[in-house]
Amino acid sequence: MVTEKYWQRAVHEECYRREFVGQIDLEDSHKYVNTVRYSHKRIMHPQGGFAATRLRIPFLARLHFKGIRSDIEVYSKAFSAPTLQDFLGLLIDHEGYHAKEIYENPEVILPSIVKYLQNQLSVYQSIANPGPQQCSS
Ligand SMILES: [Zn+2]
Numbered sequence: 630m631v632t633e634k635y636w637q638r639a640v641h642e643e644c645y646r647r648e649f650v651g652q653i654d655l656e657d658s659h660k661y662v663n664t665v666r667y668s669h670k671r672i673m674h675p676q677g678g679f680a681a682t683r684l685r686i687p688f689l690a691r692l693h694f695k696g697i698r699s700d701i702e703v704y705s706k707a708f709s710a711p712t713l714q715d716f717l718g719l720l721i722d723h724e725g726y727h728a729k730e731i732y733e734n735p736e737v738i739l740p741s742i743v744k745y746l747q748n749q750l751s752v753y754q755s756i757a758n759p760g761p762q763q764c765s766s
Contacts, residue, residue: 630654636713643669643705650703653717658725661732663687663698665720672704681707682719684727691745693736699728 631652639649646667655662674680683702690697701724710716730738739745 631713631717633713636716640708646703646705646708653720655721655725658721658728661698661725661728663700665701665703667703670702670704672702679706680704681710682724684724684731686731686739690731690735691739691742693739693742695735696732697735699731701728 631649631654635649635652639646650665650667653665655665672680672683681704683704685700685702687697687699690699701720703720707716707719710719727738740748
């Protein structure tokens, strides 16, 4: 159970955030979420800017096994939410909802494992072969 006082502390003290997110009561989303962890990493959001939170999807769910709980990773940006309620809504309602979908209907939500691995492979290949250099003058 987190309170306004703990929230304010987590906003101002980065070192406290790991402990803070560990104390969050996920309410109804608890069933679908394995762990909630704070990470110092800065992850880009697919639509631009930095991500506030991300769902880490277990491999078994990617194989379309049902009943697999995901992990929520919380980033620094989540602590710029205007209020504790907004922050909790992001975790419990938003990521909790995605976790529920993955728990119940992974085959509807997630691409096939073959497609997933092909995507991963093309990411690694683009890192290995950055392509022609774009030079200005
Ligand atoms: Zn979403």
